[in-house]
Amino acid sequence: MNPRSTKWLLLLLVSACSRGSFGGEVTNPDTAAPEKTGGAATGGDATGAAAPAVKHERVVFHWTSGDDSLSGRLKTKLPDGESFEGRYHEITRTATVDQYDEFYNAWYADPWMGPRWYWGGTWPYYDTVEEFITRNTGKVVATLDGDRGDKMRCHFTLDDPDRGIKGGGTGECQLSNGDRITSRFEPQ
Template structure:
């Protein structure tokens, strides 16, 4: 038996239809975002404000999110790494009109528990507090929501408004994430 025959005998052949099915069941993509931290201020050279204090400069740094959709294309995994090296990973879900409200109880409970308690987390109404899971689902239908855990103990919550909810996260959109350390990330992603 020569090498080629041995390789064929040892290597299992996966049927082409199974490969196509597996490839169509999952989608992958990435999009960028910009981290801003209003609490981190560096003195601006020469930029004096009234009273002689230096005007604060808010840092802006780029990050990349990668996502992988599950079988239903309405949910999957999303991850990113901040410029300081902290990695975040978690589950995302698209909220649709046909999904049962009970399926989002865990997201609702994570979003409105520690560390997300208090008015400092609701920047100008973009992150309103909803009294019930039903209201949360109604107000976020057609959006993707995610909760990610950091490898250093921080948490991140994200919401993205989709350009084409029928295509899910693949259809593009824009959104924002909050990190429990006070930073936030704004992003815009193009259709794939």
């Protein structure tokens, strides 16, 4: 291959991928709200002890999209030093079950099963992959593995689904240790 062809090939490969980053905030929902007894918030537990301080720590997510702009890699490093990395994918109306089987199976398996995990509101349980796809069309889903054995699952609502993750949006991630990360990312 001549040098000119190599230059064009590299330019084509670089233009096919996009990169970006966005911020988030780690919180622990177990300490985020005071317990309620008798209908009134006490600000602590039933013994009157003060509730633990709510953790609010900033994190940065870095993403790299593939050539289809619908999927790519997502990574972050938490304040405690644990690094997470994994795949993300935007769910589209034309999605097929085999494209999202892996995400669905990871989201509704260990460690996400049991009474500790919240299945309402922003993290509902879907009985089938088809329902998972229907309810998350136009959103980005991600599953990340930590370098210390923890797991993270994320979902982001896009401001402009036609632009993908580059179009900005909001989202939330759950960690297998119970922490949550909320994020807002601006269009690029």
